[in-house]
Amino acid sequence: MTIETVINVDLDGPRINRHVYGHFAEHLGRGIYGGFYVGEDSDVPNVGGIRLDVVEALRDLNIPNLRWPGGCFADEYHWRDGIGPKDRRPTMVNTHWGGVEENNHFGTHEFMALCELLGAEPYISGNVGSGTVREMSEWVEYLTRDGDSPMARLRKAHGRDQPWQVRFWGLGNEAWGCGGNMTAEHYGQEARRYGTYCRDYGDNRLYKIAAGANADDYAWTETLMKQVGHLGCQRVRSTAYHALSVHYYTITGPTWEEKGSATVFDTGEYYTTMAAAAGVEQVLAGHAAVMDCYDPNRTVGLVLDEWGTWFDVARGTHPGFLFQQNTLRDALVASVHFDIFHRHADRLVMANIAQTVNVLQAMILTDPDSQAMVLTPTYHVFWMNRDHQDATSLRVDHRTAPPTRPVGDTTLTTVSMSASRKDGRLLVSLSNLDAAKAAEVEIDLRGGGVERVDALILTAAALPDHNTPQAPSVVAPRRYDGVSVTGDRLRVHLPAASFVTVSGALTRPA
Template sequence: MKSKSPFLLLLLFVYNVHAQNTASLVIQSKSDHTVSRHIYGHFSEHLGRCIYDGFWVAPGLDVPKKDRIRLDIVEALKKIKIPNLRWPGGCFADEYHWRDGIGPRDQRPKMVNTNWGGVTEDNSFGTHEFLDLCELLHCEPYVSANVGSGTVEEMAKWVEYLNFDGVSPQSTIRTQNGHPAPFKVSFWGVGNESWGCGGNMTPAFYADQYRRYATYARDYPGAPLKRIASGANSFDYNWTETVMKQVPVNDMWGLSLHYYTIMNGWNDKGSATSFDEKQYFATMKNCLLMDSLVTKHSAIMDKYDSRKKVALVVDEWGIWTNVEPGTNPGFLYQQNSLRDALIAGTTLNIFNNHSDRVRMAELAQTINVLQALILTNKEKMLLTPTYHVFDLYKVHQDAAYLPITLNSPAYKSGNEEIPAVNVSASRDSSGAVHISFVNLNPKEKITVSTSLDGVQWKGVTGQILTSAKFTDINTFEQPDKIHIVPFSGAKKQGDKLVVELPAESVVVLELK
């Protein structure tokens, strides 16, 4: 066989390199549903320094406050249009008894937080404080009720306390505690992780318990409930199958799903700040499993709910690493790198692309815990790279979902590979189209050629989040090392949009 000439080999090499760094994308203008703003929700548990020393600070701390609610944090979360906040847990929810957190604070009983560090909980942050916080944030509260160690009566009376507009024992106590008007809380979780810390139940037993608790969680006038059943842990498809089979579709608004991205395994979840490219790749591969999880759980739900009335609520997600050295292992305090921003952007793209079924999600957790948006150190506060992703992606909230078809080059590590690029798109009420891109390849820029089927546009602007290394972080000494800057790498070529995505970047474009 005649050997190929060196010139031909060079051409083949250049072609292959070019092909490896090129993606094609088609965005269609037809939309049949919106991307719910509630996909962009957050989670705040009585865990570590999320509530205490996060939202709720010591009276003497020299920061702007309303009561003891820290207002610089409130303003930061309002900027990203936080749509909902889940509370009080998490595992803590199923040992929390709401009556301990109402009334004069100096008379509230203390308790042991057995799940998270064995610390004493003084109950100074309770129902009224949480709802005051939600009012300041202009967001909807999402209350997780105690099914694990609580009673049907306890949940029923909490709903009455919050939602009944009339004369009753619970509304009278609410009035005595300073709030005559009902709070009208819609989102209610009926238990949390009932397969584990919420009671170690079987799915069949939980389904029966759900029906019992939900029966007595009443819809009061002007306050219909959106009841959310405790759903599966990651790959437990049998849990979803059983609950969907045993609970009538009309009896629940949503069914939850929990999945955390980890680098290695639960016994050694890896460092938040010190990892190599092989570990980075493994983390991103695990992050992308969210797409198949949502797809498979949704397919099971479709069998019993073809009209997609029940929302898939991913109310715990994010990267979980080992705690920062020298910190309380029960407080789950971890730093937040560029890698975590790429995980956030990728996961939100997955949710957007499944927004016909995924209509609510909550990142774990808001402040000082797991993949936090905000870190604090006494008076100091910083915004993490993940916060900036939510700032970029807020344009998708309640916008019309635009279907996409993406052909991405591979990002390879050894014998494994994952798609290098992921994307989602939407059109807002003004007609502007927003496209969010993530390039997971930490070394190579990728050119994306995009056809926009039926989309009329004249110009493009953009913003980008990136940094020199995927281990880069924001610190209290250098809080703005990673931040959003303008992006000029997109242009119109004929009727196509051509974008040059830098390595390890999150880019959001606006087309008008």
């Protein structure tokens, strides 16, 4: 069966915000130390202790933003402990992640230097759980105020004359859990209070993000939306915060304690994972629907600032460090997520995969013994999709319903697609989630043809295949010739368990 599809390349959808390709780096396991930061005395090439090969790899993704210092760690992090001479910085215990000692050698200045090297915007999560309003207010002043003030003088004393530009600011993290175990009503008031004292200095304009719901807790979102608007209101009345976050992890094991192996799984477990990944669509749609009731003009953003797979830690590694391998299955989880993000571009303004290096569904793994750097299958999905950033989304309509299969009490659509247009070029992303059957897709391009088509494919011999220092390219993109163009029709052969991108110049661009 051929799946017949229509893409109107001359009909604009909402812009895909580049920030949905955002990242997340927490003080967790080897995410910061041994991942991003190796120290100035390391034999690994670095600038100020920041590992250069990791920076270069992420720059190739056009990384738009990086969230830091957490996560749960954010609500026990006190920023003054991470400034000044490293040998004078106090240590602390990272109670959330392994009970290890944190030396605070990677702090505010190091993070901002990392963002400058990456060309990425910083997204800082402030401490609401164990911090104070004054502490957060002074951190904003330290980072962004020019001229003469107590915090500006302190920043200059530590070697930074000019303020930084910091737009994205998180008002805590997971306030319903590790960020304070608050009720939605209590946190809503706290968010308004903290947000009030996070000031704009000079030309720096904060975009304040309230700590939102866990997965499908729509009541939490409604409570926060009541703080900024009224039912049917055409304008937002409060600017204490500009967006709400939500967290959604793809977890497929029978219990939280038994989430399943990242590399040893059968086909049934694979399909369960893919169905769970596809479930993010209902979650985003649900929160958007609640937000629409109070903000029909969609002035408040939705931010999915933690997403990704969460399996059991790799055998022999620290249980609190959340290190897991990354297989073809993880890549397809990512590709499906991005199709969904593109469909919700009218409300979703940012998303941050958890996490960038050595933690959960990472882009990059670094080997602690050989110091080798490995690009994961998930990294390659980000790279293949990078031209969707800030592109105009295009609606994909199926004349022939894509194939489905039952998975537990739900139904999984096994072919996923999205498309966009930017700078006179078309980019179509296609995933075949069927583990055994190939699929044929024929796309009717209306309002414009395409020429000089380039195609890439990401697949592997087996679903658990992954990359290691010894075999770094087992799952890697390659040129693909399973695509043909006839007039305004694009035909794509999708092998089983594959991700394909097709790009080309539009002959009659809008």
